[in-house]
Amino acid sequence: MNAYAPGQDGESLAARALSLLALDPFQLGGAVLHAGPGPETDQWLAALRDSLPAGTAWRRLPVNIDDDRLLGGLDMAASLAAGRQLLATGLLVEADGGAVVLPMAERLGRGTAARLAAAMDRGAVLLERDGMTREMPTRFCLVALDESREDEEGLSNDLNDRLALHLSARDLTPGQRPLRPLPIATLEAARKRLGEVVCDAERMESLCATAQALGIDSVRPSWFALRVACAAAALDARTEVNDDDIALALRLVLAPRATRLPMPPEEDHPEEEAAPPENAASEETEDDPPESSSGIPDELVLQAVEAALPPGLIASLTSAAARRQLKARVARGGPPARAQRRGRPIGVMRGDPRRGFRLHLPATLKTAAPWQKIRQSMMSGERSDALQVRADDFRVVRFKANQQTTRIFVVDASGSAAAQRLAETKGAVELLLSDSYATRDQVALIAFRGTGAELLLPPTRALARAKRE
Numbered sequence: 001m002n003a004y005a006p007g008q009d010g011e012s013l014a015a016r017a018l019s020l021l022a023l024d025p026f027q028l029g030g031a032v033l034h035a036g037p038g039p040e041t042d043q044w045l046a047a048l049r050d051s052l053p054a055g056t057a058w059r060r061l062p063v064n065i066d067d068d069r070l071l072g073g074l075d076m077a078a079s080l081a082a083g084r085q086l087l088a089t090g091l092l093v094e095a096d097g098g099a100v101v102l103p104m105a106e107r108l109g110r111g112t113a114a115r116l117a118a119a120m121d122r123g124a125v126l127l128e129r130d131g132m133t134r135e136m137p138t139r140f141c142l143v144a145l146d147e148s149r150e151d152e153e154g155l156s157n158d159l160n161d162r163l164a165l166h167l168s169a170r171d172l173t174p175g176q177r178p179l180r181p182l183p184i185a186t187l188e189a190a191r192k193r194l195g196e197v198v199c200d201a202e203r204m205e206s207l208c209a210t211a212q213a214l215g216i217d218s219v220r221p222s223w224f225a226l227r228v229a230c231a232a233a234a235l236d237a238r239t240e241v242n243d244d245d246i247a248l249a250l251r252l253v254l255a256p257r258a259t260r261l262p263m264p265p266e267e268d269h270p271e272e273e274a275a276p277p278e279n280a281a282s283e284e285t286e287d288d289p290p291e292s293s294s295g296i297p298d299e300l301v302l303q304a305v306e307a308a309l310p311p312g313l314i315a316s317l318t319s320a321a322a323r324r325q326l327k328a329r330v331a332r333g334g335p336p337a338r339a340q341r342r343g344r345p346i347g348v349m350r351g352d353p354r355r356g357f358r359l360h361l362p363a364t365l366k367t368a369a370p371w372q373k374i375r376q377s378m379m380s381g382e383r384s385d386a387l388q389v390r391a392d393d394f395r396v397v398r399f400k401a402n403q404q405t406t407r408i409f410v411v412d413a414s415g416s417a418a419a420q421r422l423a424e425t426k427g428a429v430e431l432l433l434s435d436s437y438a439t440r441d442q443v444a445l446i447a448f449r450g451t452g453a454e455l456l457l458p459p460t461r462a463l464a465r466a467k468r469e
Contacts (some may be wrong), residue, residue, distance in 0.1 A: 057098025112256035166256035215259035
């Protein structure tokens with residue numbers, strides 16, 4: 001029994017995860033693929049789509065989607081033609097009973113992620129906009145493509161906590177057998193069997209204990225791990241969860257969420273222990289290795305965790321200094337700030353375009369549309385079919401941009417060790433400037449001696465200028 005626990009000989013972990021998600025998509029929530037675009041990712045997504053019944057909804061969700069397209073809202077054209085408010089269906093309602101693919105999931109805004117999470121929890125979209133309230137049911141599984149690097153912030157915790165399966169780029173590499181979807185008949189038989197699968201209390205307690213040992217605070221992963229173990233048993237035509245199913249759940253659900261490594265069990269060696277009888281050795285054989293109190297071999301847990309962690313991450317999980325360094329590296333780009341005309345669009349707001357904001361014409365027309373009959377009736381003289389737009393109807397685009405950060409190095413240039421300090425500082429400046437294109441940081445260097453100070457390097461992001469000066 002190994003940490004990958006494949007279902008059949010030659011079946012890859014990606015194929016196993018594909019079958020699990022196709023079997024129980026709504027209870028598992030979806031999957032997170034920690035991989036960029038490529039043929040392996042496209043092949044996995046195509047196999048998942050082929051595993052779903054014909055006609056199942058399949059939608060791709062842009063990271064910069066607005067609330068009107070995501071949740072629905074006022075249909076401006078239909079409302080103007082009918083003279084009354086009419087709703088347009090959002091993407092989440094269109095995906096009811098199907099799947100939603102989220103490319104570049106690490107760039108999704110917190111507000112959009114929270115709305116997605118709320119729709120998944122409620123099983124419906126609650127629309128409260130433009131004076132209208134409506135609840136539209138929807139159930140979907142979400143496949144998030146997290147393309148972030150190890151030193152970058154990935155998928156938001158709101159969504160990461162609601163998606164059961166996690167696969168890395170190395171998990172998506174082709175195995176001994178090509179990645180093919182399971183036949184619909186096989187999935188239907190396993191789906192009928194899933195309600196009959198049972199898991200004993202000892203194994204359920206071991207899953208919860210393992211989640212706690214790995215530093216997982218949320219209770220959802222433990223529930224997902226149980227669902228994965230039951231689904232794996234149903235796929236193998238069994239009605240009882242075994243250790244291979246538990247190992248697969250550890251590998252796909254708990255291990256990728258680990259924040260620390262589980263401590264190995266301590267061996268008790270009491271000094272005053274009675275000598276075992278002579279025939280005790282014959283009763284114990286090497287074929288029956290000792291197990292932990294949870295019934296799951298401890299080495300199995302460790303193998304599952306180490307197999308899921310990227311190379312080099314095990315040391316960082318046990319190093320508090322590395323965690324502090326990672327937190328500082330992520331946050332050094334500066335807090336987000338509002339901008340008028342540049343940055344990433346994050347929505348609309350009421351505003352005056354004459355004050356430097358960018359007019360959002362569709363939102364402006366949608367705001368003015370419900371008032372046309374009232375405004376037409378208030379007009380004196382001949383009736384006009386022209387659209388009446390007031391100052392309160394103007395909507396402008398909201399932008400978000402990262403504030404620039406300037407790092408100032410102040411060096412004591414007095415004393416015999418001044419040359420060494422300046423050399424070390426110049427090396428640090430060059431290292432920061434080499435990464436300034438991504439972080440938008442500026443670096444400055446000031447040297448002081450006695451009561452005077454000299455600006456050796458003005459704030460800049462240019463590495464060539466820093467070397468020249």
